[in-house]
Each structure stands twice: as C-alpha cells, then as structure tokens.
Amino acid sequence: MSSPTTPALTIASSPLQLPRGLIVLLALLAVLILLVLVSSASGAVRIPFAELPRLLFGTPTSDEELLWRNVLLEVRLPRVALAVVAGAGLTLTGAAIQALFRNPLAEPGLIGISSGGALGAVAAIVLGAPAMIWLAPAAFLGSVVATSLCYHIGKRQQGVGGLLLTGVAINVVCGSLIGLFTYLADDNQLRSLTFWNMGSLAGATWSSLAFLAPWTLGLCLLLLRQWRALNALLLGEREAQHLGFAMKPVRRKLVLLVALIVGPLVAATGVIGFVGLVVPHLVRLTLGADHRWLLPNAMVAGAIALTLADWLARVAVIPAELPIGIVTSLIGGPFFLWLLARRAF
Amino acid sequence: MLVAEQLSCGRNGRAVLEGVSLQLLPGEVLGVLGANGAGKSTLLATLAGEIAPLAGQLHLAAKPLLHIAAETLARSRTVLPQSPSLSFDLGVREIVAAGAYPFPELSPRELETLLARTLALADATAFTARRYLALSGGEQQRVQFARVLTQALAGKVVGEYRVLMLDEPTANLDPRHQLLLLRTVSALAKSEGLAVLVVLHDVNLAAQWCDRLLLLADGGVAALGSPDEVLIPPVLQAVYGVAATVLPHPASAARRLVLFG
Numbered sequence: 231m232s233s234p235t236t237p238a239l240t241i242a243s244s245p246l247q248l249p250r251g252l253i254v255l256l257a258l259l260a261v262l263i264l265l266v267l268v269s270s271a272s273g274a275v276r277i278p279f280a281e282l283p284r285l286l287f288g289t290p291t292s293d294e295e296l297l298w299r300n301v302l303l304e305v306r307l308p309r310v311a312l313a314v315v316a317g318a319g320l321t322l323t324g325a326a327i328q329a330l331f332r333n334p335l336a337e338p339g340l341i342g343i344s345s346g347g348a349l350g351a352v353a354a355i356v357l358g359a360p361a362m363i364w365l366a367p368a369a370f371l372g373s374v375v376a377t378s379l380c381y382h383i384g385k386r387q388q389g390v391g392g393l394l395l396t397g398v399a400i401n402v403v404c405g406s407l408i409g410l411f412t413y414l415a416d417d418n419q420l421r422s423l424t425f426w427n428m429g430s431l432a433g434a435t436w437s438s439l440a441f442l443a444p445w446t447l448g449l450c451l452l453l454l455r456q457w458r459a460l461n462a463l464l465l466g467e468r469e470a471q472h473l474g475f476a477m478k479p480v481r482r483k484l485v486l487l488v489a490l491i492v493g494p495l496v497a498a499t500g501v502i503g504f505v506g507l508v509v510p511h512l513v514r515l516t517l518g519a520d521h522r523w524l525l526p527n528a529m530v531a532g533a534i535a536l537t538l539a540d541w542l543a544r545v546a547v548i549p550a551e552l553p554i555g556i557v558t559s560l561i562g563g564p565f566f567l568w569l570l571a572r573r574a575f
Numbered sequence: 576m577l578v579a580e581q582l583s584c585g586r587n588g589r590a591v592l593e594g595v596s597l598q599l600l601p602g603e604v605l606g607v608l609g610a611n612g613a614g615k616s617t618l619l620a621t622l623a624g625e626i627a628p629l630a631g632q633l634h635l636a637a638k639p640l641l642h643i644a645a646e647t648l649a650r651s652r653t654v655l656p657q658s659p660s661l662s663f664d665l666g667v668r669e670i671v672a673a674g675a676y677p678f679p680e681l682s683p684r685e686l687e688t689l690l691a692r693t694l695a696l697a698d699a700t701a702f703t704a705r706r707y708l709a710l711s712g713g714e715q716q717r718v719q720f721a722r723v724l725t726q727a728l729a730g731k732v733v734g735e736y737r738v739l740m741l742d743e744p745t746a747n748l749d750p751r752h753q754l755l756l757l758r759t760v761s762a763l764a765k766s767e768g769l770a771v772l773v774v775l776h777d778v779n780l781a782a783q784w785c786d787r788l789l790l791l792a793d794g795g796v797a798a799l800g801s802p803d804e805v806l807i808p809p810v811l812q813a814v815y816g817v818a819a820t821v822l823p824h825p826a827s828a829a830r831r832l833v834l835f836g
Contacts (some may be wrong), residue, residue, distance in 0.1 A: 328663075329663070332662035332663075333662070334663070364720055381703075389789075424687065455594060458673075458676045459671055461665065461669065462673055462676060462677075463660050463663060464663050465659065465661060465670070465673065466624065466656070466659060466660060466661075466662075468654075468656055469659060471625065471645060472623065472649065472650025472652075472653065472656075472726075473649055473653040473673060473676050473677060473726070474645050474646035474647075474648065474650070474676065474677040475645060475646070475676075476644070476645035476646070514663060517663065518666055518669075518706070519663035519664055519665050520665060520666065520669045
C-alpha cells in the first residue's frame with residue numbers, strides 16, 4: 231500500500247491481445263461446426279463426407295443422392311440441431327444454477343425443473359393421453375409448476391439453503407409420484423415411460439425446432455448478460471448486494487430464466503442428465519470461474535458434448551441406437567467420479 | 576452525507592443497539608470499538624442498508640437509506656465485510672474488477688488505470704495474475720481491500736460524497752500490512768474526501784488512525800469523540816470490562832497508548 235498518489239501502472243494485457251476465453255470460444259465453435267458435419271454424415275445411412283456441400287446446396291442427380299438428401303435434411307440435421315440447442319441450453323443453465331447456489335454439484339434438476347417435467351410426461355402417459363403430442367405440454371407444465379413451487383416456498387427461507395432444501399423435497403415428491411405411476415402403468419405404457427425417462431433426440435422436427443431454437447437461444451442471450459451478477463454472487467450474497475445486485479430480484483430473474491429455458495427442452499428431449507453438471511465444471515477447471523467467459527464457453531462446450539453423445543448413440547450399435555440419456559450418464563457419471571477422485575471441490 | 580438519528584439496530588426485531596446518532600463526514604475516519612457482541616457488525620450492516628433500522632432515522636443525501644435502489648446505493652456506499660469468502664476460484668484481477676460493476680460507464684482504459692491504482696494502494700499488484708484461492712488469508716484480505724477501493728474510487732468526481740465501511744479489515748493482516756492499510760484509508764479519506772467507518776479491535780491502531788471514535792457498550796453508545804476525549808480509563812473499563820491504563824505514546828506524545836490489565 232504505497233501512498234495514494236502513486237502514479238497509475240499499466241497492467242500487462244495490451245488491448246490487441248485476445249483474451250484467453252475468446253480464443254477458447256472460437257476454437258470450440260470450430261470444433262462444434264466440424265462435429266455437426268461429421269455427425270450429420272454418419273448413422274445407419276452413411277453419407278460420403280465430401281458430398282455434404284453438394285447435397286445441401288445443389289439439386290440431387292440420382293436416386294441415391296435423393297435418399298441422402300432426404301435423410302440429411304429431414305432426419306439428421308433437425309436431430310443434430312436439437313442436440314446443439316439442448317446441449318447449449320442445459321449447460322448454460324447448469325453453469326448459472328451452480329453460481330446461484332454457489333455449489334458445483336447444483337444443476338437444473340436440483341431445483342425440481344427436470345423431475346417436474348418428468349412427472350408431467352409420466353402422468354400424461356399413464357393417465358392415458360391419447361397421443362404423444364400431449365407429452366410436451368404436460369412436461370413443460372410440470373417443470374414450470376415444480377420450479378415456481380420450489381421458488382415460492384424456498385424464498386420464505388433466508389439465503390440459498392432454503393431454495394436448495396425445497397428443491398430436494400420437491401424432487402422426492404416428484405420421484406415418488408413417478409414411481410407410483412410406473413407401478414400403475416401397463417406394458418405398453420412402460421415402454422414409452424422408459425423411452426421418455428432416458429431422454430431422446432429422435433423426435434426432432436423442423437417445426438418443433440422453429441419454436442424451440444429461437445426461444446432457447448434468445449433466453450440464453452439474456453442469461454449470458456447476467457455474468458456480472460453471477461460473478462458477484464461468487465463473492466457471497468452480502469457482497470453481491472453491496473455491489474448493487476439486489477438479491478431478491480436477481481434470484482427471481484435467474485430462476486425464471488432457467489425454468490423458461492429448461493422446461494421446453496425437457497419437454498422436447500426427455501431427461502438428459504449430467505451435461506448440465508459436468509460440462510460447466512470442466513470449463514471452469516480450464517478457464518476459471520469468471521462468468522464473462524465461462525458462460526459462452528460452457529454453452530458451446532455443452533452443444534459439443536450433446537452432439538458428440540448423440541453421434542455415439544447412433545454409431546455405437548448400428549442399425550439400432552442407444553437412448554442418449556444412457557450415453558450421457560455412461561460417459562458423464564464415471565467422468566464425474568474421476569474428477570471427484572482427482573481433486574477436492 | 577450519511578446521517579443516523581436515534582437509531583435502533585438489531586436482527587429479527589430484537590434490538591442490539593439503541594439511540595445511536597452519528598454523521599459520517601467526508602474526509603473523516605470514524606472508528607467503531609466495542610467488546611465482542613457489542614453490536615459493531617450489526618451497526619455496520621444497518622448503516623450499509625443491509626438490515627432495516629428498528630427505530631430512528633437513517634438518511635443518505637437526505638433520502639431514507641432503505642428507499643435507495645441497490646444499484647444506486649452501490650455507487651456511493653462500499654462495504655468490506657468480515658471474513659469474505661469465495662465459492663469458486665476467480666482470478667485476483669476479476670475480483671478487484673468486480674468493484675467497478677456498479678460503474679458500467681467506465682471505459683476499458685479507465686478501468687485498467689483504476690485497477691492498477693487500487694491494486695497498488697492495497698499492495699496487491701504482485702499477485703494480480705494469480706488465483707484467489709491460492710493466496711494466503713492476509714493476501715486475500717488485501718485483494719478484497721483492493722476491490723472495495725475500486726468501488727469507492729471508480730468514476731469519483733471531486734466533492735462527490737462516498738462512504739467506505741470496513742468491518743475488521745486488519746483481522747488477517749501482519750503488523751506491517753495493518754499499518755499500511757489504515758494509513759492508506761486515512762490518506763484516501765483526506766485526499767479523496769471519502770467518509771470512512773471502520774470497525775476495529777485494536778484500540779491503539781484506532782487511536783493512531785481514526786479522527787473520531789465511537790465506543791459501544793451495554794446496548795448503546797458509551798462515548799463518541801476524538802481519541803483523546805474518549806480513550807480514558809473509565810470509558811475503557813465500561814466498554815471492555817477490564818482495567819485500562821492510558822499513557823502518552825513513547826513515539827509521539829500527542830497520541831494515547833492504552834494498556835489493558
């Protein structure tokens with residue numbers, strides 16, 4: 231602490247030097263684009279990689295090319311796009327929830343969004359919804375109700391602990407109701423239940439993406455802008471308040487944004503675990519916890535992770551495919567254990 | 576100016592302190608002393624606008640403190656809480672830069688200049704590029720000090736009222752850095768016209784660096800005045816419950832030296 235009149239020193243980084251977070255972000259974007267191309271070319275119908283540009287932008291000249299083009303445009307690309315959108319949304323909200331709860335083990339599932347959505351879908355199946363089309367709104371409704379309930383009861387308690395405990399309680403309630411519905415289900419319903427509980431990207435269509443993609447990405451942009459508040463939260467709730475972030479409105483805004491992003495995603499893909507938990511953690515280990523760079527990098531890394539998982543799910547047991555939730559848990563679970571064993575939180 | 580009149584403070588409706596009246600004057604360091612549990616931190620939290628006063632008046636620039644929005648208040652009131660923690664590892668630079676979050680209008684260049692200045696003032700320049708959680712407790716304290724100095728000095732124009740509140744800022748520091756911190760605080764109060772409220776445990780540090788002292792005891796104000804006026808054996812006995820001897824300081828006869836027991 232020299233005297234207050236010490237002349238200003240200049241800190242190392244020159245304005246021309248790109249921040250590390252930006253370099254990593256650009257690299258991740260390049261990886262994502264490459265992966266999207268590779269993934270859309272592979273599966274039960276193999277499409278030669280070199281043909282992709284011509285199939286996308288040209289007119290087909292043979293029956294084989296027509297088939298490839300149809301597979302690419304109607305099956306692969308919507309599915310890969312859903313993987314990108316869902317991966318980005320689940321991971322970004324995971325990173326935000328971890329900062330809000332100041333706990334690296336937190337994820338949207340923790341405050342009841344995922345289990346609420348699952349309960350909604352399971353209830354719709356077992357109570358005899360006439361068509362699969364009822365699953366999505368039921369799941370969306372379930373997540374929003376569970377999250378609002380969690381938020382309104384949780385905010386009666388001081389601090390973040392109340393919200394967390396309420397989330398645990400709501401998860402228990404949803405879990406037991408799902409168990410009850412599973413017990414009541416007949417064989418046909420059980421098959422749909424399993425399929426839905428494990429998560430799937432197979433239902434992707436351009437018409438559902440036309441709503442889901444702009445909705446998710448738009449809300450993600452709003453969430454990205456909260457990086458200062460999330461950084462301040464890492465210092466503590468009092469400190470965030472001292473830095474001008476009134477805690478109640480900030481918490482309300484964050485919980486609402488997360489529910490609005492995750493609810494429709496759960497409705498579209500079922501329960502896909504671990505992406506929102508492991509990926510933000512991994513990015514934080516690499517880049518540090520500064521949310522200015524953590525959030526956008528986590529978003530792209532999440533898109534990569536889910537696209538990769540979906541690709542593996544489709545190529546591992548051709549011509550069948552694995553449920554994507556199984557793949558993310560199979561990779562994510564052991565990976566998470568390895569992280570835990572390797573260094574303390 | 577921050578003005579409190581007949582303030583009662585406490586949490587959950589139970590008053591810890593009653594009848595506190597004070598003004599935090601620009602350019603002045605007000606030290607708050609008292610035994611454990613005397614209500615020093617409660618008073619600081621009330622004056623910072625964190626908890627509502629149970630009774631009495633509390634105004635900043637003639638407006639009731641509780642009616643000022645958090646983001647507006649953060650531009651004129653800065654707090655360094657006791658034992659700050661961090662849940663995830665941030666870089667030192669990002670933590671210090673957080674002090675400028677209430678001032679989004681600063682240009683990157685102005686921010687760099689400000690950070691260089693506050694890191695130097697807190698003697699934290701050497702670990703600018705390090706991770707916060709890798710630092711020792713004392714080093715972390717200096718980083719937090721740099722953060723609040725950033726908030727207190729960001730975009731400040733001459734004559735603007737800013738108040739800086741420090742809750743036991745010297746707790747984790749070695750004697751040299753205790754002196755450096757309080758010297759910096761005192762010099763900034765004079766040069767920048769900051770109003771400073773600092774909670775301290777060390778009576779002699781307080782006597783050396785504070786312009787006025789507020790002593791708390793028995794749920795109220797035991798004394799408020801210059802160190803010479805208030806650091807007298809009967810007051811100290813009432814505040815701390817032990818006998819105290821007050822001598823002229825060997826290094827400077829104008830100062831008091833308090834010995835307990």
